[in-house]
Amino acid sequence: MTKFFILFSFLFMSIALKAQTTADINFEVSFTEPQAHYADVKMTINNINKNDLLVKMPVWAPGSYLVREFSKNVESFTANTSFEKITKNTWKLNTKGKKSVTVNYRVYCFEVSVRTSLVDNTHAFLSPTGIFLYVDGKLDQPSTVSIIPYNGWTKVSTGLEPVADKKFTYYAKNFDWLFDSPIEVGNQDVFGFDAVGVKYEVAMVGGGNYDKERLKTDMTNVIEKETAVFGENPNKHYLFIVHNYFSGGGGLEHLNSTVLGATRDGYQNEKIYKSFLGLVAHEHFHLWNVKRLRPIALGPFNYDQENYTTNLWIAEGFTAYYDNLITQRTKIISVDEYLNIIQADINAIDNSQGGKVQSLSDASFDAWIKYYRPNENSGNTTVSYYNKGSLIALMLDLAIIHKSGGKQSLDDAMRFAYNDFYKKKGRGYTDAEMKLVFENYVGENLNQFYADYINGTKSLDINKYLNYAGLKLVDRTAIAKQPYLGATISRTNKTEIATVSRNSSAWDSGLNVKDLVISINGVSTTDVLKDVANLDPNKVAEFLVGRDGNVIKLMVKFKPSTSKSMVIQEIENATEAQKAVMEKWLSL
Known part of the structure; x- marks a missing residue:
């Protein structure tokens, strides 16, 4: 290979990389008041050729099928042009005669879950559908995101592609990728491993008694077995963001990453550890089933409303x-x-x-x-x-x-x-x-x-x-020797009805959720289920309950439970x- 050809190839690759990582829509996220749970966002839109633009905030996060109204957390919306808010999640910008506009806004981030953003004085977790606006009709456009970490924060973890020579700057080829790429900012413990030819990264947030080497081995085994189901792994790199809490759980899948909730000091407990690996297996399996093999309604997404599927x-x-x-x-x-x-x-x-x-x-x-x-x-x-x-x-x-x-x-x-x-x-x-x-x-x-x-x-x-x-x-259903009420009781008040099961004794007698049971057969009670267990199941019981300030008498005729206990045997x-x-x- 000639020296000229090597130089030409290098220049060509540099131009290609630059072309790939430039965009007309650019974001900058900073944190001036993390202790108050705010993310500060600047959105710059270039090469405008219209008299007005609509910018919108998604109302839901793919993988979590609920309209969450993320725009409720947006405040201090300003722009270097005139604008008006025209729907709950849409702002109309006057761009007549402008080639570029800049929008600034703040997002309140204080909800602990795998699908919502959380910012405090220790770290920032950005769930993109609740952070980034998009230009209506431009979901297919690329964008860049620059993160300015708060003082003392040194790391950013995300599945987005880094932009060369720009620290903490990332590129999304379209908004589906941006909205599917959560971002963790702070001082998370990051470690990696290779599996099936893919580079895996784990960002541990909040500490924990985890064993990195054991996790690498077990997670690799899971990844290998799941890849074998589909015959290939479609990613070059994959990120696990793990939020460790006093007691945590849940997960949300993304195209080349996932966010998991875990119990901080549960990694040495075999039952909790196995449950965590089951969560890893579940969310990682989604990179095929749902993110790629998917019901036709789930992509391209409509971020304005529900996306219905029967599958x-x-x-x-x-x-x-x-x-x-x-x-x-x-x-x-x-x-x-x-x-x-x-x-x-x-x-x-x-x-x-x-x-x-x-x-x-x-x-x-x-x-x-x-x-x-x-x-x-x-x-x-x-x-x-x-x-x-x-x-x-x-x-x-x-x-x-x-x-x-x-x-x-x-x-x-x-x-x-x-x-x-x-x-x-x-x-x-x-x-x-x-x-x-x-x-x-x-x-x-x-x-x-x-x-x-x-x-x-x-x-x-x-x-x-x-x-x-x-x-x-x-069938190993035990023969009931005690009366079956068919109601559950509040965790905080053992006399308050929490749920009533359909066609049960409680259902038929008219016991309601939130009823306060005062007495049973004339005897006051402080623990309904305990006292019911001592009744004669063949006799009707008199319940006095408090409901909306009134005392009501209900006659409960017990009927057997329909619940069964089935076991698997060889x-x-x-x-x-x-x-x-x-x-x-x-x-x-």
């Missing part, structure tokens, strides 16, 4: 299935521990009153108004698309393994869908298209399956599918075919 039971439920399956494949949890998790899901869904009312497809569609906005009656009206969706994935997985004679599994169906919809067609899937994928791998028409279990509320026939693997469900003398399914399923 969250695949997006979230299948991910919930795989997070446990992956931790079992890596031997983080044992086979018995894994089966106990499935058993718990079965009992949760079987005993769900809401599951008799709401279908999986409806649970997905109505997540915006129901799942993320629970009330005291939610247990009677809704079903979890996480738990039930996970069981649907289990049923399909065992059916595919059984029908293929152990040659294929749900892994193959997910890999095919990923390659077909994301890589080949470059779009999301419809409900009908994903149904066809499952049918092709199960080898039969799933119309009745969908009618019963996805679009209907029929009880899941889990036993049929467990039998394929030489397992069975056994079938005696399992066939070779059943053993083969079990071996394929659990990678034995």
Whole structure:
């Protein structure tokens, strides 16, 4: 290679890098009053060729299906041109005769969660949908973000691409990437490792008793097993931001990063540690399932309103299935521990009153108004698309393994869908298209399956599918010797009704949430459930309750609980075919 060619190549690469990292929309974020929980944002828009521009704040964060109205935290909005606010999240800028405008605003950031921003005197976590405005009609435009850390803060962690020769400056190729790239600023403990050819970074915030080497090993194992499901890892680098609290949890997935909540001093507790790795497995699996293999409604996003889909039971439920399956494949949890998790899901869904009312497809569609906005009656009206969706994935997985004679599994169906919809067609899937994928791998028409279990509320026939693997469900429900009220009690007041279960004794008698039970059969009570346990279940009990300042007498006629306790057991003398399914399923 000649000296001239080397020089030419270097110049070409430099020009290409500069072109890639320049943008007409630029942000600068600083923190003049972090102790008061504020982020200060400056937005500069260049090369304007219109008389006016609309700038907007998203109303929700992808992955968390609730309109959160992020613009409620915006204040001190100013611009170097005239403007007016025209909707709850939209400002109209007068740009006539201007090639460039600058907007300044402050964002109040004081909500602890993986999906909302938090700024204090120790660090800043920026959840982008609640921080950055976008120009209406310009979501496909690139942008840059420059971070000015507060005094003493030395690190910035984000999945955005760094801009060469500009410290703490980052490039987003479009606003979907910007809004999907959380930013951590402060003095977080950062460590890294390589897995499946990808550079992984972990930013630990808030301290903790974690063992870095153990985490590297276990997280690598999870990453390798998940990558094997889809056959490739689509990222060059990936970031875990972990917020450690006295007691923490939850996670939110992003295109090449995730944010996790964890218990600061729980890493040496095996149960808590395994749960954390399950969370790692869940959110990391989303980099394929949801972020790339996705329902067609979930991208490109409309940041102004709800984005409806009936397929969250695949997006979230299948991910919930795989997070446990992956931790079992890596031997983080044992086979018995894994089966106990499935058993718990079965009992949760079987005993769900809401599951008799709401279908999986409806649970997905109505997540915006129901799942993320629970009330005291939610247990009677809704079903979890996480738990039930996970069981649907289990049923399909065992059916595919059984029908293929152990040659294929749900892994193959997910890999095919990923390659077909994301890589080949470059779009999301419809409900009908994903149904066809499952049918092709199960080898039969799933119309009745969908009618019963996805679009209907029929009880899941889990036993049929467990039998394929030489397992069975056994009813271990204890015979009730005590009266069953069918109500839960407030954590802070043992005489206050918190929830009432549909068709229970409490429901039929008219006990209401927030009722204060004064006495039972003329005897004052300070612990309702304890006193109910000592009653004769064959006799009607008299309850005096306080309701809105009035004393009301209610007669409670007890009826038996309908809750069941099912356990998974091995079938005696399992066939070779059943053993083969079990071996394929659990990678034995």
